[in-house]
Amino acid sequence: MSGRALPAPLRAFRRPLGAVAGGWLAAVILAALFAPLLTPYDYDIQALKEAYQPASARHWLGTDEFGRDLLTRLIYGARTSLSVSGIAIALSVACGMTLGAAAAWFGGWFDRAVTVVVDLTWSFPEILIALILVAIIGPGTTGTMVAISVAYLAQFTRLTRAQILTLKSETFIEAARSLGAGNAHILFRHLLPNALAPVLVSAMLATGDAIILEATLGFFGLGAQPPVPSWGGMMSAGSALVFKAPWIIIFPGLAVAVTVVAINLFGDALIAELDIRARMRRQV
């Protein structure tokens, strides 16, 4: 009974993997939020005399090819990577839930139209959709954000639509109707709240993928433009220097990998706590 009192994201911390992963994520998010307070250096001031330094007491993770502190850039990079992918997924969830719920609710030609378009985009890999969109919109953080959110739109639309369709036929919906409930009450008090948990967990897992996608676009030079650091952009700069200064590519790479693994582990713990593993698969 006492376990129900805590919200599921906090209960996920009671699982060992959930606690480790959640701890890492909390640390990264806090570091990104308070970056100016944590970092003694500027991310964009070049100090060429200090370039290519390995890790030391002065520069914990070393410096890059322009002598900028790598840890500072990594923390500011977390800001870019997390905010771009986070906002992109939030946008995608908002649009996808509206679209999926409307399709399931209204049915008919609207549902068929949405399903056809969504299935069409679903059949392309996200990276391809994102690349095409960035090519159209142009590189930069805004372009990347829009591209990522469109790339994941199909996933959330399908998931929401499937959830609402199954929930619609539940007896408690008919029971609410028999009491005199109108459409708004049924949609906002029964259908959407019940569909929310699986969609939010899948959004969290998608944020992990979105970080990789953002890093990929950044690696191609399509993401945040220099001197603003992003993990993908930093890896791209380091890729030419793998043998001369391997730390330049290794640390941002590690940051991406560990963060994405942490998101997935924490998401798994959440799914277990919410007991919605079966519902997460229902994405027809």
Next chain:
Amino acid sequence: MTPPPLIRIEALTRRFETGGGFLKRPRTMMAVQDVSLSIARGEVVGVVGESGCGKSTLARLVLRLLEPTSGRVLLGDSELTALPPAALRAARKRMAMVFQDPYSSLDPRYSLAEVLAEPFVVQRRALPSGAVAAMLAAVGLPETLATSHPHQLSGGQRQRVGIARALALEPEFLVLDEPTASLDVSIQAQIIDLLADLRDRLGLTYLFISHDLGLVRYFCDRIVVMYLGAVVEVLPHADAAPRHPYTRALIDSGFAPDPARRRTIAPLTGEIPSPFALPPGCAFAGRCPRATDRCRTDRPALGGDAAHPVACFHPH
């Protein structure tokens, strides 16, 4: 002079069309066919029949959870089947339904207090203080359960919550759609006793849907027997001798608790006709031991004794 009935069902019919598509004619299924029935205030009317005979569709038509293809339903003076949405919503205060499956009839995210407050929210009425506790007490549940969620309750407890929710707005008329079908036998008796007790205390009128003729005979004042969407017989009281061969077969198929009273059961043979393609004559003719040629060509209408009508050319 008898008082006017609380519920009047007149020639209620519902057809479903399925499987229609491009260049494909939809198939029509006759779910409820020309059902007429009056229910007096305080009466308990049972509806029995095999699964798929249209009992549940009838229940939903009566409460207008489904729109009829034709026919009317009247609650007191108001014609439910003709009410505009706002008036229908107001009329829903006067009637309610208890559902078969107590596991899916409660929103898993709602606490019991929220479940029982929902009728008031939906009808935009203030929830009187202490109402939740009173509603729980009325169905024999402790007040402490108010903060629990449905998954923490047993099937019987959930069904009690379903009944409490149905009674929240003090309706006059309740449709009970197999309220005990998914419960253990020992729990079934408790729920039936609760329903009987509530009827006596609150002066309720029930339409009780069931496939269990024994239960219906125990609980109901009058019994409507349905076969493939149509009423074949209305028994005026629980012990009335069945006149329709189908009713007789239903009663004979029940087990008697006293071995001395057990007799050989003559099981029904033959298949139930598809509701998509009803035969021209009596729908039961193919399985009926008394069927003659006339039964296979003409459809018998519900008639004969007004107090005990039967739709059969060769009643017992």
